[in-house]
Amino acid sequence: xxxxxxxxSGPRLTVFVEGQPVAVSEGDSAATAALLAGLSATRAxxxxxxxxxxxxxMGVCFECLMVIDGLxxxxxxxxxVREGMRIARQPSRPAIAKP
Amino acid sequence: MAAVLTSDVLIIGGGxxxxxxxxxxxxxxxxIRLLDGADTDLRAARANFGLIWVxxxxxxxxxxxxxxxxxxxxxxDFAADLRARTGINIKLRQTGGLSFCLGEAxxxxxxxxxxxxxxxxxxxxxxxxxxxxxxxxxxxxxxxLGPDVSGASFCAEDGEADPLMLLRALHxxxxxxxxxxxxxxxxxxxxxxxxxxxxxxxxxAYEARRLILAAGHGSLALGKMVGLTVPVHAERGQILxxxxxxxxxxxxxxxxxxxxxxxxMIGATHEDVGFDLGTTGAATASLARHATDIFPDLxxxxxxxxxxxxxxxxxxxxxxxxxxxxxxxxxLITCHSGVTxxxxxxxxxxxxxxxxxxxxxxxxxxxxxxxxxxxxSQAA
Numbered sequence: 001x002x003x004x005x006x007x008x009s010g011p012r013l014t015v016f017v018e019g020q021p022v023a024v025s026e027g028d029s030a031a032t033a034a035l036l037a038g039l040s041a042t043r044a045x046x047x048x049x050x051x052x053x054x055x056x057x058m059g060v061c062f063e064c065l066m067v068i069d070g071l072x073x074x075x076x077x078x079x080x081v082r083e084g085m086r087i088a089r090q091p092s093r094p095a096i097a098k099p
Numbered sequence: 100m101a102a103v104l105t106s107d108v109l110i111i112g113g114g115x116x117x118x119x120x121x122x123x124x125x126x127x128x129x130x131i132r133l134l135d136g137a138d139t140d141l142r143a144a145r146a147n148f149g150l151i152w153v154x155x156x157x158x159x160x161x162x163x164x165x166x167x168x169x170x171x172x173x174x175x176d177f178a179a180d181l182r183a184r185t186g187i188n189i190k191l192r193q194t195g196g197l198s199f200c201l202g203e204a205x206x207x208x209x210x211x212x213x214x215x216x217x218x219x220x221x222x223x224x225x226x227x228x229x230x231x232x233x234x235x236x237x238x239x240x241x242x243x244l245g246p247d248v249s250g251a252s253f254c255a256e257d258g259e260a261d262p263l264m265l266l267r268a269l270h271x272x273x274x275x276x277x278x279x280x281x282x283x284x285x286x287x288x289x290x291x292x293x294x295x296x297x298x299x300x301x302x303x304a305y306e307a308r309r310l311i312l313a314a315g316h317g318s319l320a321l322g323k324m325v326g327l328t329v330p331v332h333a334e335r336g337q338i339l340x341x342x343x344x345x346x347x348x349x350x351x352x353x354x355x356x357x358x359x360x361x362x363x364m365i366g367a368t369h370e371d372v373g374f375d376l377g378t379t380g381a382a383t384a385s386l387a388r389h390a391t392d393i394f395p396d397l398x399x400x401x402x403x404x405x406x407x408x409x410x411x412x413x414x415x416x417x418x419x420x421x422x423x424x425x426x427x428x429x430x431l432i433t434c435h436s437g438v439t440x441x442x443x444x445x446x447x448x449x450x451x452x453x454x455x456x457x458x459x460x461x462x463x464x465x466x467x468x469x470x471x472x473x474x475x476s477q478a479a
Contacts, residue, residue, distance in 0.1 A: 046343040047360060073342055073401050093361045095345040096396040 015085040030087045031057060031064045031076035042066050042076065043090035066090050102303065106132040106279065108453065109298060109307035111286050111321060114144035115262070115437035116444065117313035118269035122181075123449025125276035132307070133273065134284040134300055141316045141333070141374060144437060146408020147262035148338060148366050149358075150351060151191075151439045154198060154227045154254035158212070161219055162463035163417045167436070168225045170443035171256045177442035178260065184275055187268040189260045190359040196257025196351035197235075199248060199393050206231070206249040213252055227254045242347060245392045259351040261358065262438050269441070281305075286314070289324040291426045296325070311452060312431040315411045316374070326425030330469050331433055333374055333409040336367035337382045339390075341400040348394075355390055363400065365390045368407075378405045410435040413469075420448070420464040422456045430457065 006027030014021050015030070017037035024033045031054040034042050041051030043065050054064035059078045066076040069086050072094035076087065108124060110117045113135030121133050153171050157164020171193070178191040200206040210229045217227070230238065231250045238253070273280060284300040289310070291297070296310040310325065312318045322329050343361035357363050368382045383405050391398045411433050413419045418434035430452060434440055451457055457465075 071399060091345070093343045093345040094400075096347055096394065096400060 013081055013083045015081050015083075015087060017087045018089060019086075024081050026081070028081050029057075029077050030066060030068055030074070030079040030081060030085065033081055033085075033087055034064075034066065034076060039089065041089065044092040046093055049092045067094070103297070103306055104132065104279075104303065105306045106130040107307060108132070108309040108311065109134065109296065109305055110311045110313055111298065112136075112313035112315060112317065113270065113280065113282070114142060114313065114315055115147070115266055115269065115441055116144075116315070116432055116434065117311070118144075118266060118273060119437070119441040119444040120311060120313060120432065120449045120452065121273045121278050121280075122269050122276070123445030124453055125273055125278045127450065127453060129453055130279075131273075131277075132279040132281065132305060134286055134298065134305065135280060135282045136285040136314070136317065137283060140285075141376070141409050143315055143408050143411055143435070144266050145263065146336070146338070146406060147438055148336075148356070148364060149259050149262040149265075149438060150196070150353065150356070151193065151258040151260060152196060152351075152353060152436070153225050153256045153439075154196060154213075154252060155353065156436070156439075157219070158216055159415050160417045160463060164216070164219075164225070166418075166443060166464075167439055168256060169447075170440050171225075171258065173442035173446050174258065174260075177445060181265075181268040181272055185268045185271040187264055187271060189264040189268050191258065191260045192351065192359070193256070193258030194350055195253055195255040196259075196353065197238075197251045197253050198353045199251045199355075201245075201247045201249065201392055203249050209250075209252050225254055225256050227252050229253075238350075239348075242394065243396055245395050248393055253350070257351050259356055259358075260438060265438060265441065286317075286321060289321060289429075291325065291429070294428065296426075296429065308428055309452070310426075310429040312429065313433070315433065316409065318411075318431055318433055322421075322431050325429035326423045327421055327429065327431045327466075329419060329421065329431055329433065329466065330414050331411050331419070332371070334412045334435075335370040335372050335375065335407050335409055337370075337378050337386065337405060337407045338364060338366040339383060339386050339402050339405050340364050341397070342403050344400055355393060362403075363390070363397065374409060376407050376409065378407050415468070418464050419466060420457055420461050421466040427456070 008025045010026035022037045055061045057077045064076040067088040068074040107129040108131045110133040156167040213227045286300045288299040298305045341363040348357040365386045421431045423429040
């Protein structure tokens with residue numbers, strides 16, 4: 001049930017946030033990677049298109065929905081990084097047709 | 100002794116049926132009071148799929164087909180009028196509706212059914228075209244259809260609206276037009292003397308000469324108090340809804356539609372389980388499979404909610420408009436197509452109910468069709 005907070009001592013990995021390489025540590029979340037990359041908004045809200053960003057960082061608020069490895073509406077704060085992971089901003093309303 | 104409140108008309112039931120009648124009766128000089136029960140009542144109006152649906156209506160009763168078509172024609176003005184009165188946009192879209200066919204046999208059967216319908220209803224001005232897969236694909240360019248999609252029937256008069264916003268707009272409109280809406284007023288007893296109905300609800304009592312029962316499943320018990328035994332039963336429908344997606348479906352569909360906000364609604368089951376409002380894993384799985392059989396790319400969409408509602412069904416699925424013979428002045432109005440018929444209920448049925456007992460024009464929708472020569476209370 002309990003997990004040790006990542007302290008940055010784990011192996012370093014590279015992920016791609018909006019196509020740009022970002023160095024992260026094993027155990028970091030995709031949301032952490034997006035914040036480390038300096039992304040201020042990680043999605044646009046579904047109806048008004050307003051900028052939104054990770055908020056609770058613990059899987060409750062659903063503000064951090066992002067497109068991860070092509071799959072939309074992932075809770076980025078709950079997805080642990082993997083080497084080469086592609087993390088992208090989520091558009092206001094994702095399309096059903098795959099890109 | 101609690102106060103007795105008097106009005107010309109008393110409507111029992113504040114769902115879409117009762118509220119549409121209230122809107123239609125308001126502003127015609129009569130005083131109207133509407134009694135609505137508890138939030139926890141079985142409320143079909145709050146579980147609705149939101150279709151304005153013409154193409155499947157009238158197979159067993161041509162009058163129902165014509166009635167439905169006229170309501171669809173009235174809908175644009177009805178929605179505009181509600182918006183003008185309330186400022187509420189009920190998201191009406193009448194760009195036509197699709198009923199998808201999976202497999203060649205289903206498409207053949209659909210062609211036959213539509214031919215029979217066209218032959219039955221004259222004059223029938225709703226045009227239903229049966230499209231093969233290629234024609235359907237031309238109507239939905241850029242959308243991947245599942246391999247088993249053989250075609251669809253398309254009716255230009257079909258459409259959709261937001262049923263929750265409709266219900267709200269009807270209530271706001273009624274209040275603005277002076278209808279006295281009593282909420283949490285569960286009618287428990289009805290008596291009748293000297294031409295006046297007396298309805299007891301909680302600690303209050305209400306009197307009127309004209310009594311309209313529009314209480315959905317609640318009308319079963321209430322009807323018996325005024326000599327109207329109605330053969331309605333509950334049919335459960337489960338519905339799924341996805342997260343909001345980029346608009347991709349420009350038409351309504353009888354089992355799948357995309358709302359103005361982008362959510363995709365997938366429905367619905369037809370289950371005989373009594374008054375059980377539960378949802379089941381099996382139904383959720385089969386509805387999701389149906390949706391991805393039609394649009395495989397929906398597999399990547401997230402489902403956010405499932406719910407169930409209980410349709411108020413007559414034996415033939417058509418509306419029932421019944422006047423009581425033993426208790427003149429009491430009428431019972433029920434149907435499972437409350438959204439589709441809301442426009443005509445307000446425009447035609449409401450004034451007819453105000454004018455007195457429903458006459459010959461409404462005979463097709465009467466209870467006599469379920470057997471017996473008279474009132475169903477005597478036939479049953």
